[in-house]
Amino acid sequence: MEKINRTPNRLIHATSPYLLQHAYNPVDWFVWGEEALEKAKNEDKLLIVSIGYSACHWCHVMERESFENEEVAFLMNRYFISIKVDREERPDLDHLYMNAAMIVSQRGGWPLNAIALPDGKPVFAGTYFRKEQWMHILNHFARLYKESKEDLIEIAHRISKGIYQYDEAIIRRESEHSFHSEDYKNAVEKTLQQIDFWEGGINKSPKFPMPVIFKFLLQAAFLNNDVEAKKAVTVTLNRMYQGGIFDQIGGGFARYSTDEHWLVPHFEKMLYDNAQLISLYSEAWAFLKNPLYKNCIHQTIAFVERELKCNTGGYFSALDADSEGEEGRFYVWTYHEIEALLEKDAPWFCAYYGVEPYGNWEGKNILHVRAENDIGFANEWGFTPEEFIHKKEHCLNILLKARENRVKPSLDNKILTSWNGLLLRGYADAARYLKDEKYTRLTISLAEFLDKHAIYETKVRRRLHETEFYPGYLDDYSALSEGFLATYWLTGNEYWLLRSQEIVSWALNDFFDPETGYFFFTPEYAEKLPNRLKELSDNVIPASNSIMAHLLFDLGCYWGKSEWIRLAKKMLQQIFHGASKQWPYHANWAMLLGKFTYISVEVVISGRNAQEAFLSFASQYRPLVLPGLVTNAQSNIPSFKNRFTDSHDVAFYICQGEQCSLPIYTIEEALMQINTLLKNASE
Numbered sequence: 001m002e003k004i005n006r007t008p009n010r011l012i013h014a015t016s017p018y019l020l021q022h023a024y025n026p027v028d029w030f031v032w033g034e035e036a037l038e039k040a041k042n043e044d045k046l047l048i049v050s051i052g053y054s055a056c057h058w059c060h061v062m063e064r065e066s067f068e069n070e071e072v073a074f075l076m077n078r079y080f081i082s083i084k085v086d087r088e089e090r091p092d093l094d095h096l097y098m099n100a101a102m103i104v105s106q107r108g109g110w111p112l113n114a115i116a117l118p119d120g121k122p123v124f125a126g127t128y129f130r131k132e133q134w135m136h137i138l139n140h141f142a143r144l145y146k147e148s149k150e151d152l153i154e155i156a157h158r159i160s161k162g163i164y165q166y167d168e169a170i171i172r173r174e175s176e177h178s179f180h181s182e183d184y185k186n187a188v189e190k191t192l193q194q195i196d197f198w199e200g201g202i203n204k205s206p207k208f209p210m211p212v213i214f215k216f217l218l219q220a221a222f223l224n225n226d227v228e229a230k231k232a233v234t235v236t237l238n239r240m241y242q243g244g245i246f247d248q249i250g251g252g253f254a255r256y257s258t259d260e261h262w263l264v265p266h267f268e269k270m271l272y273d274n275a276q277l278i279s280l281y282s283e284a285w286a287f288l289k290n291p292l293y294k295n296c297i298h299q300t301i302a303f304v305e306r307e308l309k310c311n312t313g314g315y316f317s318a319l320d321a322d323s324e325g326e327e328g329r330f331y332v333w334t335y336h337e338i339e340a341l342l343e344k345d346a347p348w349f350c351a352y353y354g355v356e357p358y359g360n361w362e363g364k365n366i367l368h369v370r371a372e373n374d375i376g377f378a379n380e381w382g383f384t385p386e387e388f389i390h391k392k393e394h395c396l397n398i399l400l401k402a403r404e405n406r407v408k409p410s411l412d413n414k415i416l417t418s419w420n421g422l423l424l425r426g427y428a429d430a431a432r433y434l435k436d437e438k439y440t441r442l443t444i445s446l447a448e449f450l451d452k453h454a455i456y457e458t459k460v461r462r463r464l465h466e467t468e469f470y471p472g473y474l475d476d477y478s479a480l481s482e483g484f485l486a487t488y489w490l491t492g493n494e495y496w497l498l499r500s501q502e503i504v505s506w507a508l509n510d511f512f513d514p515e516t517g518y519f520f521f522t523p524e525y526a527e528k529l530p531n532r533l534k535e536l537s538d539n540v541i542p543a544s545n546s547i548m549a550h551l552l553f554d555l556g557c558y559w560g561k562s563e564w565i566r567l568a569k570k571m572l573q574q575i576f577h578g579a580s581k582q583w584p585y586h587a588n589w590a591m592l593l594g595k596f597t598y599i600s601v602e603v604v605i606s607g608r609n610a611q612e613a614f615l616s617f618a619s620q621y622r623p624l625v626l627p628g629l630v631t632n633a634q635s636n637i638p639s640f641k642n643r644f645t646d647s648h649d650v651a652f653y654i655c656q657g658e659q660c661s662l663p664i665y666t667i668e669e670a671l672m673q674i675n676t677l678l679k680n681a682s683e
Contacts, residue, residue: 006024006026007024008023008024009022009023009024009025009027009028009029010028010029010030010031011023011025011029011031011084012024014031015465015468016054016086016089016414017054017086017410017411017412017413017414018052018053018054018056018059018084018086018088018412019031019084019086021054021060021063022063022067022084025063025067025068025073026067026068026069026070026073026077027067027072027073027076027077027082028073028076028077028082029082029083029084030081030082030083030084031083031084031085032049032083032085032090032093036081036083037118037119037120039081040081040118041118041119043081044118045079045080045081045118045145046079046080046081046115046116046117046118046123046141046142046145046152047080047081047082047083047114047115047116047117047118047120048076048080048081048082048083048113048114048115048116049083049085049093049097049113049114049115049116049120049122050067050082050083050084050085050111050112050113050114051084051085051086051087051090051093051094051097051098051110051111051112051113051114052085052086052087052110052111052112053086053087053088053110053318053412054086054317054318054320054410054412055255055268055269055270055317055318055319055320055321055409055412056110056111056268056321057266057267057268057321057322057327058109058110058111058127058128059110059111060322061128062111062113062128062129062134065130065131066129066131066134066135069131071135072131072134072135072138075135075138075139075142076138079138079142079145080115080138080142081118086414087110087112088317088412088414088416089414089462089463089470091473091475091521092473092521092522092526092529092533093529094112095521095533095535096122096163096529096530096531096533097112097114097116097122097125098112098125099162099163099166099531099533100114100122100124100125100159100163101114101125101126101127102166103125103159103162103163103166104122104124104125104126104159105125105126105127107126107127108127109127109128110127111127111128112125112126112127113125113126113127113128113129113134114126115137115141116156117152117153117156119530120529120530121156121157121159121160121530122156122159122160122163122530123141123152123155123156123159124137124141160530160531163530163531163533164531164533168516168534168536169578170536170537170575170578170579171516171518171536171574171575171578172574172575172576172577172578173516173574175573175574175576175577176573177573177576177577179572179576179593179596179597180597181597181598183576183580183593183597184220184223184224184590184593184594184597184598185224186580187216187580187583187590187593188216188217188220188224188226188229188590190580190583190584191213191216191217191583191584191587191590192217192228192229192232194584195217195232195236196235196260197231197232197235198235199235199239199260199261199262200232200235200236200237200238200239200240200262201236201239201240201260201262202584204260205257205258205259205260206256206257206258206259206266207245207256207257207259207260207262208255208256208540209240209245209253209256209273209276209277209540210539210540210584210587211273211276211277211279211280212276212538212541212542212587212588212591213584213587214232214233214236214237214280214284215279215280215283215587215591216587216588216590216591216594217229217230217232217233218230218233218280218283218284218287218621218623219591219594219623219624220594221233221287222287222621222622222623223594223598223623223624223678230288233284233288234288234290237280237281237284237290237292237293237296238290238292239261239262240253240262241281241292241293241295241296241369242262242368242369243257243261243262243263243368243369244257244262244263244264244265244361244366244367244368245257245262245263245265246262246296247269247303247331248353248367248368248369248396249331249367249396249399249400249403250303250306250307250400250403251299251300251301251302251303252269252274252299252300252303252304252307253269253273253274253277253300254266254267254268254269254273254321255268255269255270255273262368263360263361263366263368264361264366265328265366266321266327267321267322267327267328267330267331267409268318268319268320268321268409269303269307269318269319270317270318270419271304271308271315271316271317271318271416271419271420271422271423272418272419272422272540272541273540274300274303274304274423274426275304275419275422275423275425275426276422276425276426276541277296277300277426278297278300278301278304278423278426278427278429278430279422279425279426279429279430281293281296281297281300282297282426282429282430282432282433282434283429283433283621285297285433285434286433286619286620286621287621294434297430297434301427301430301439301442304423305442307319307411308411310413310415313445313446313449313453314415314420314446314449314450314453314464315415315419315420315423315446316411316412316413316414316415317412317413317414317415317416317419318411318412319408319409319410319411319412320409320410320411320412321409322409322410323406323407323408323409323410324407328361328364328366329406329407330403330406330407330408330409331366331403332361332364332365332366333355333364333365333367333399334359334363334364334365335350335355335356335357335358335359335365337402338350338355338365338399341398341399341402342395342398342399345391345394345395348381349392349395351370351371351377351381352369352370352371352377352392353365353367353368353369353370354367354368354369354370355367374388414463415463415464415465416462416463416464416476417450417454417460417461417462417463417464417472417476417479417480418462418472418473418475418476418478418479418480419479420446420450420454420464420479420480420483421450421454421476421478421479421480421481421482421483422479422483422541423446423483424443424446424447424450424480424483424484424486424487425479425482425483425486427439427442427443427446428443428483428486428487428489428490429486431443431490432486432489432490432618432619433619433621435615435619440490440491443487443490443491444487444491446483447483447484447487447496450480450483450484451484451499454472454476454480455480455503456469458502458506458509459471459472459506459510460472460476460477460480460503460506461476462476471523471525471526472523473521473522473523473544474507474511474519474520474521474522474535474544474545474548475521475535475541475544475547477503477504477506477507477511477544477548478507478544478547478548478551479544479547480503481499481500481501481503481504481507481551482500482547482550482551484496484497484499484500484503485497485500485551485554485555488500489618489627490618492611492614492615492618492627492629492631494629494635494636494637497555497558497637498636500551500555501555501558501559504548504551504552504555504564507519507548510523510524510525511523511524513534516534516574517567517570517571517574518534518536518545518571518574519534519544519545519548520532520533520534521533521534521535521544536575537585537586538585538586538587538588538589539585542587542588543588545571546586546588546589546592547588548571549567549568549571549572549589549592550568550588550591550592550595552564552565552567552568552571553565553568553592553595553600554600554626556568557600557602557626557639558602558626558628558637558638558639559637559638559639560638560639568592569596572589572592572593572596575589576589576593591623594623594624595624598624598678599624599656599657599677600624600625600626600656601624601625601626601654601655601656601674601677601678602625602626602628602639602654602655602656603617603625603626603627603628603652603653603654603655603670603674604628604629604630604639604640604643604652604653604655605617605627605628605629605630605650605651605652605653606629606630606631606643606644606645606650606651606653607645607646607648607649607650607651608646608648608649608650609649609650610629610630610631610650610651611629611631613650613652613667614627614629616667617667617670620671622674624678625674628640628643630643630644631644632644639655645663648663648665649665650665650666650667651663651664651665652664652665652667652669652670654670654673654674654677656677661673
């Protein structure tokens with residue numbers, strides 16, 4: 001076997017941090033595109049499509065074991081055309097080959113490694129493979145393609161057919177299901193059956209935060225006064241914030257916990273997790289008023305601002321799990337390190353944060369709150385509550401400064417529209433519910449940045465890069481529109497409501513499938529892949545179709561577009577049967593079910609003190625209530641027509657469906673009427 005020269009491969013010219021990590025592999029990597037596909041066809045070779053992301057620990061492991069190994073690279077270069085894909089840049093490819101992996105091996109995850117025909121149709125897909133396994137797979141498919149090509153073509157045909165069915169099997173065409181309160185309560189009950197009421201989260205490990213599930217249960221706790229739903233939310237949010245999945249020193253959440261106790265995280269930190277968790281904890285604070293949640297919001301936003309903010313605007317994607325080649329090295333501590341730094345404060349600090357002399361994970365310590373109650377712990381150690389808060393903050397600052405001297409995990413500096421849209425929603429919710437002017441300024445700054453840089457004419461970009469146009473996917477459109485709508489709920493500025501509506505209109509033009517009534521993930525002008533798929537099930541991030549359905553409903557109410565509301569209803573009707581079999585993974589659809597079951601209420605506020613009243617009203621947790629602000633008679637929003645008044649300090653116009661009340665002149669009376677309407681709708 002010839003010696004492979006370690007010179008840069010084609011990935012040296014990529015802009016993706018993940019692709020650049022592989023730029024010195026001996027594998028002759030291509031980026032996905034015409035060059036690679038044409039070469040595969042001309043040389044009649046199978047494709048290897050290897051997908052991951054820069055913060056992925058097991059991606060790094062497979063790189064070290066296989067892609068940096070010359071023996072493996074020789075096989076890949078001789079018999080295959082190898083393509084590296086950043087899943088965050090190309091979620092369409094990730095979706096396609098992840099579905100293939102689920103069909104072939106019933107297992108998803110990253111790294112995702114697929115083998116495909118020269119036209120991209122997969123014949124095999126799986127996740128992480130050890131070197132010996134990977135070499136066996138390479139030899140097997142190289143031989144099979146040479147000796148039994150027709151068999152592989154037939155396998156690719158069956159997998160492609162299965163991918164289409166896998167993606168749309170949940171849809172039941174022409175469903176006319178009528179929604180009742182029992183449907184909603186059943187969705188809540190089915191979700192609660194899968195909750196771990198002792199540790200929080202879904203009752204299995206590894207544990208992912210899954211913010212949308214607990215947003216749904218928070219909605220149910222409010223609408224139905226559901227004690228079990230409230231308990232599920234409270235236990236989960238408390239345990240996550242006190243666990244090792246939350247960075248007790250620097251703030252922010254890791255991607256998931258490898259155990260059922262939230263102790264040992266998979267240490268990468270993703271923008272999308274923290275964005276959604278800021279929103280969830282903000283809503284929970286507004287409803288439950290637990291001071292832990294306010295602290296969590298402050299600490300998480302501080303982390304995002306310190307570690308992920310770009311100085312030109314926008315926010316980066318992720319921090320790696322590894323540093324110095326070791327997972328979690330940046331975040332863990334020995335007992336003696338803490339003892340040396342904190343001196344006389346070390347004993348109580350170690351007791352509070354579960355720090356053990358021999359470590360609580362692989363000989364090191366992951367900080368987590370072990371004390372059951374702060375006041376009780378303070379009393380036990382002879383501190384007043386105020387002294388304890390001060391001492392704890394002082395010690396955490398010492399450790400944070402010491403940690404800054406360590407080698408930091410690498411930063412993925414992609415600025416993605418979809419994830420920034422999620423953060424915009426999170427910041428808007430934090431500003432709105434905490435009534436925090438600093439967070440309001442952050443929200444408006446991010447909204448203006450995205451408005452300027454994420455939109456090109458009537459198209460939304462995927463990645464915000466100075467020299468290249470990355471066309472957006474449905475998640476970019478849906479998250480950006482939702483972020484702008486949340487900015488409207490915070491500020492009452494009609495511009496953001498208009499922008500939100502425009503983006504949905506563009507998506508209807510470029511993504512909508514009239515045959516099914518759903519949206520494709522890719523626009524009609526995008527590169528044609530073997531399958532054009534739809535994102536329907538909610539996961540760590542809600543499905544782009546479920547977000548679009550909410551937007552169609554909410555914006556349909558504001559803009560008087562009954563056809564949008566009917567479309568949202570049709571989307572829910574067709575997915576209802578399939579979703580009802582697994583509600584936790586359709587939790588955003590379940591929240592939409594709440595809107596149709598209980599009938600949302602639109603509240604338009606006008607008058608001399610309308611702005612102040614709007615901000616006060618919007619700061620209260622009221623799911624299913626759409627707030628509107630009218631400050632002049634020339635409003636462009638159809639449902640605000642003839643609502644302007646300057647003859648009263650404040651006037652509330654309350655509508656449910658086609659029925660509207662006479663104006664109400666106090667917030668107390670308005671809230672009483674809203675509560676009555678929601679209660680009557682549920683009966």
